[in-house]
Amino acid sequence: MPTPVLRSVHIHPVKAMRALDRTEAEVQPWGLATDRRWTVVDAANKVVTQRRHPRMALATAEPLPGGGVALSAPGHPILEVEVPHPSTTLTVEIFDKPVEAVPADRAAAAWLSAFLETDVRLVHMDAPEHRRPVDPDYALPGETVSFADGYPLLVATTSSLDALNSLIAQGDHAHEGPLPMNRFRPNLVVEGTAPWAEDGWTRLAVGEVTFRVARPCGRCVVTTTDQLTAERGKEPLRTLARHRKGDGRVLFGQNLVPEHTGTVRVGDAVKILD
Numbered sequence: 001m002p003t004p005v006l007r008s009v010h011i012h013p014v015k016a017m018r019a020l021d022r023t024e025a026e027v028q029p030w031g032l033a034t035d036r037r038w039t040v041v042d043a044a045n046k047v048v049t050q051r052r053h054p055r056m057a058l059a060t061a062e063p064l065p066g067g068g069v070a071l072s073a074p075g076h077p078i079l080e081v082e083v084p085h086p087s088t089t090l091t092v093e094i095f096d097k098p099v100e101a102v103p104a105d106r107a108a109a110a111w112l113s114a115f116l117e118t119d120v121r122l123v124h125m126d127a128p129e130h131r132r133p134v135d136p137d138y139a140l141p142g143e144t145v146s147f148a149d150g151y152p153l154l155v156a157t158t159s160s161l162d163a164l165n166s167l168i169a170q171g172d173h174a175h176e177g178p179l180p181m182n183r184f185r186p187n188l189v190v191e192g193t194a195p196w197a198e199d200g201w202t203r204l205a206v207g208e209v210t211f212r213v214a215r216p217c218g219r220c221v222v223t224t225t226d227q228l229t230a231e232r233g234k235e236p237l238r239t240l241a242r243h244r245k246g247d248g249r250v251l252f253g254q255n256l257v258p259e260h261t262g263t264v265r266v267g268d269a270v271k272i273l274d
Contacts, residue, residue: 151255207268218249
């Protein structure tokens with residue numbers, strides 16, 4: 001096998017919006033810099049994602065200096081949103097867990113509500129070092145996470161995607177494949193491994209940064225959403241359910257927790273430590 005390398009790096013400044021490609025990214029204890037520090041919540045202050053609103057795939061949030069974001073979407077003007085002052089916080093709910101966040105201004109709420117055609121607002125995580133702990137069943141003391149689903153980073157491999165696409169091609173929805181990697185919304189994509197090799201990883205180094213593998217990533221309906229059109233199909237969940245099940249979940253990719261900070265770059269060597 002060739003030496004594994006980092007094929008691509010991706011961030012999602014607003015949770016559930018379009019992924020952005022990067023050639024490098026700073027690794028912070030709670031995830032990549034600018035990744036999922038913002039999220040959208042509904043009128044009940046529950047986090048909104050593509051699970052309920054696949055149209056979120058069509059919206060883009062570009063990071064701005066100072067931590068703000070520039071929102072854009074087809075048919076809507078660009079709106080620049082500054083980081084709100086943390087003098088006022090709001091308790092929001094993400095996967096049945098409360099998290100303190102800082103609401104953005106009314107202009108952001110109006111823009112998002114018009115785009116999604118429902119009452120929503122934008123909130124910011126001001127202090128990720130203590131706002132939201134990683135699931136204690138899979139965390140070490142003091143580990144925290146941004147508004148990502150549960151862990152600071154997600155890694156996937158190109159060989160496993162190729163293997164999955166081969167399985168899809170043999171199934172009853174072959175016309176939906178092959179699927180691109182963006183269906184799985186990873187932060188790091190590795191090439192040069194055997195298919196499903198990541199199932200056996202417990203620690204790895206990407207360039208200068210080492211990571212602990214917390215657990216395999218359980219997949220949801222978001223993976224069936226075309227990230228360019230927001231249209232939904234049946235794959236890959238149908239095929240994953242047949243071939244990649246564990247702990248009552250369908251699996252693709254691995255959740256990571258950084259062991260220290262640093263920078264990862266496309267082309268970095270990837271070393272499996274354990």
